[in-house]
Amino acid sequence: MAGAIERARACSPFLSMQLDRLETVAAALAEGRLDTALEAARAQGAGEDVMAALRRERSGYALALGIGDLAGTLTLTEVVEALSDLADRAMERALAAAIAERTPDEAPRGFAIIAMGKLGGRELNYSSDIDLIFLYDPATLPRKPREEPRRRIAPEAHGRRLRLPRRSAAAPVARGDADRAAGRGGDQLL
Numbered sequence: 432m433a434g435a436i437e438r439a440r441a442c443s444p445f446l447s448m449q450l451d452r453l454e455t456v457a458a459a460l461a462e463g464r465l466d467t468a469l470e471a472a473r474a475q476g477a478g479e480d481v482m483a484a485l486r487r488e489r490s491g492y493a494l495a496l497g498i499g500d501l502a503g504t505l506t507l508t509e510v511v512e513a514l515s516d517l518a519d520r521a522m523e524r525a526l527a528a529a530i531a532e533r534t535p536d537e538a539p540r541g542f543a544i545i546a547m548g549k550l551g552g553r554e555l556n557y558s559s560d561i562d563l564i565f566l567y568d569p570a571t572l573p574r575k576p577r578e579e580p581r582r583r584i585a586p587e588a589h590g591r592r593l594r595l596p597r598r599s600a601a602a603p604v605a606r607g608d609a610d611r612a613a614g615r616g617g618d619q620l621l
Contacts, residue, residue: 432460432461432463432465432498432504433463435498435503436461436498438501439497439498443497446498449494450494452490453472455471455474456471456475456491456495459495460494460495460499465495465498468494468495469495469513472488472492475488475491481525485524489517492514492517496514496557497557511554511556518550518561526542526544533573533575534573534574537573540571540573541571541572542565542566542567542572543565543566543567544566545563545565545566546562546563547564548561549561549562550562550563
């Protein structure tokens with residue numbers, strides 16, 4: 432792994448920055464313990480601020496998987512499955528946070544996200560966007576008192592975006608291409 436870390440520092444500004452920022456992930460990689468590095472990357476996703484936690488976890492996974500990939504210790508299948516699992520966890524957590532913000536005492540229900548494209552095929556790579564279809568059941572989706580069923584979904588998925596609490600100007604966790612056909616580029620989803 433030492434050679435892969437050295438190449439990442441020399442050739443990848445992103446991975447070099449993550450090696451400096453994510454000390455527990457970097458330390459495990461330096462010791463050649465990829466499984467421990469992946470566990471430390473997942474632990475980066477802990478925290479109350481969902482968006483910040485998801486970005487930290489994504490960065491940790493990019494670092495651990497990138498170094499493991501450069502070192503030749505991961506197969507292509509292992510990399511794309513780990514990235515797909517990360518996207519699945521991010522969507523699940525983002526949906527739960529969006530519903531909890533609107534209806535704090537309700538469990539997430541009545542809403543489904545269907546993954547298409549590379550995520551649907553469990554083939555996400557480092558630069559993949561995610562193609563999603565959002566479905567909801569107006570009869571079971573949690574809503575505020577006296578809120579009309581059709582109006583309650585708007586804050587969560589209006590305009591093909593899943594809006595999350597405390598969204599920041601930081602890099603998104605994932606991008607989609609819902610507006611590319613209309614010439615507007617990809618939407619920030621998470």
